[in-house]
Amino acid sequence: MTRRFLAGLIGGVLLLGGLTGCGIPERTEVRVEGPGPAAEGGATNADRIEPPLRTAADSTEDFVRNFLAAPAGEPDRAYERVRQFVEKGDRSRLQEKRGSEVALTVVRLTKNPEITTNLEDIDVTITVQQVGRLRADGVLAPPEATETSYRFRLRPTLESGDQTDWYVADPPTVLLLSVDALEDHYLPRPVYFWSSDRSRLVPDQRYLPRAVPEDRRVSEVVRWLTDGPSEWLDRAVSPLPDRTQLINNATRTDDRWEVDLDMPGEDRTRVDQLGTQLAWSLSWLDGPLELKIRNQQGVTIDLEQRRQERPLYNVEGTPQRFCVYEGSIHPLLYPGEPVGSVPVAEAVNTSVVSAALNRAGTGVHAALVVAGPNGRKHLSVGRGFPPVSAFERSDGPGWSTVGRPVWLRSAAAHAPVGLFVADGRLYRFDGRAQPSVVSLNVPGSVTAVAAALDGHRLAVVVGGVLHVVAVTLDGGVLATGPARRLPTLVTRLSAVDWYDENRLIVAGSAAGRWALYELSVDGALEVALEQDIGAPATHLAAYPANPRGGQFGLAMFVANEVAFRPGRPPERIQREQVEDVTAPPNGVRPGNPTAPFFLY
Structure with a gap:
């Protein structure tokens, strides 16, 4: 100096x-409308x-x-x-x-x-x-x-x-x-644990020091897996058998890695499933990996091939944009993007306030928030081959305010489960549209909920504060773990959705302005996406970047009763982009597209 x-x-x-x-x-x-996180070709x-x-x-x-x-x-x-x-x-x-x-x-x-x-x-x-x-x-x-x-x-x-x-x-x-x-x-390095029913992988965010040499990074990731999941995920995932540990460090010969474990009570299925965990937890590596148990022949996998054969998420097809226009669901037109037909029958596509449509194989799960004659809102749920025409409606007098519903992708296709927020409380619903209150054990009014692609992690806004919580489905019964509050400088949060595996997009107040921010699932990293949207976002929907879905990072939101997609400046969604509507008569002011969402 x-x-x-x-x-x-x-x-x-x-x-x-x-x-x-x-x-x-x-x-x-x-990072909106652009590529999501890409795997490294190989660490050096x-x-x-x-x-x-x-x-x-x-x-x-x-x-x-x-x-x-x-x-x-x-x-x-x-x-x-x-x-x-x-x-x-x-x-x-x-x-x-x-x-x-x-x-x-x-x-x-x-x-x-x-x-x-x-x-x-x-x-x-x-x-x-x-x-x-x-x-x-x-x-x-x-x-x-x-x-x-x-x-x-x-x-x-x-x-x-x-x-x-x-x-x-x-x-x-x-x-x-x-x-x-x-x-x-x-380096943010998610590791993956099997869900409690061992049907799908759930990511667990970790941080690997850049100072760790390349040849030791594999060993660090394996130890993370043997040590078990983060506490907030513990209820939703299945750890490796007790006393599983790495024997020496992982070794590499040419382009071939070898991992030797002491794994009590192992069987062929568990070893093979561990191979899939390693393939995704070592997503920056390609080539063969030999997994041994106490120096005995176990399984040899090609890491990239395993990732191709065992995708993380059941994301069907390319996302399509829809919105609600004058009480009905309509496709949205964007250059270069596919446009689908509305998968809801015309006879029931009325009085819609917001919607959640999920592909389920060749069928569709549809959850509609509909307005009743008295101004109260109800939930209407249907499923089947599109266009879905048979819907069941929630009982009771309805609610004055209802947020956008979401589906849990961890539920079986024949027994769908979803969530929605109404009048400050979080509800679960099933294929018969029957709601039941979900307790989060967090004081305050619930104003928003979003479900991750794995279906075992929720983001919720309670009292204007963001939390994440793990969930499980046992025979259709939903159970939640303890909610984890996320630190952020964004206050008065009004909306949230998942933006990729381990990042959220949130709407709230920052530096005295209404804004959109991208936030990591642990609250550590936050990036401004839109620093001034003029008004609180009352609706937010995203298509999360993910390895199966083409690495998108798409979002749409509503502020001051106008729909936008983020950009510099935000791009207003015009009536002319709404498919299958006719221009209003002369002298009649056209309505605005509302409640945009993605079908995938």
């Missing part, structure tokens, strides 16, 4: 670059990124940023890396833990750090939102800390010649990791 650092000691308060004054990260890349040591060194900064701003990235990397060296930033006399303040107990305190900066110069040192105050605890197993667990700010000092030390070095004095007792450092120094 040179004399350029001395300029950082002058000027009072200095602000860390890369953040806007409103407190929201200036991250406005739009060239993509390894080590955490920054103490001497790597050219300014006090950089030093603070690097200090908040210092614990990144392999967990067993986290304390050593942070100690290099701290004055020797203060290193004992760090509450050191070892092995699996190592956890980093992940924080989101809610405003620019305050860096104030004094006569002998520099005061630093960072104001934060607690995001979670990044554990050694790659899980970002819910936060335990409650601090909203941290203070420490930077003490300049003159080294040889004219160079000046900084050390941290009075450091926080925990290892702080910023969400920016999480994004820069870790």
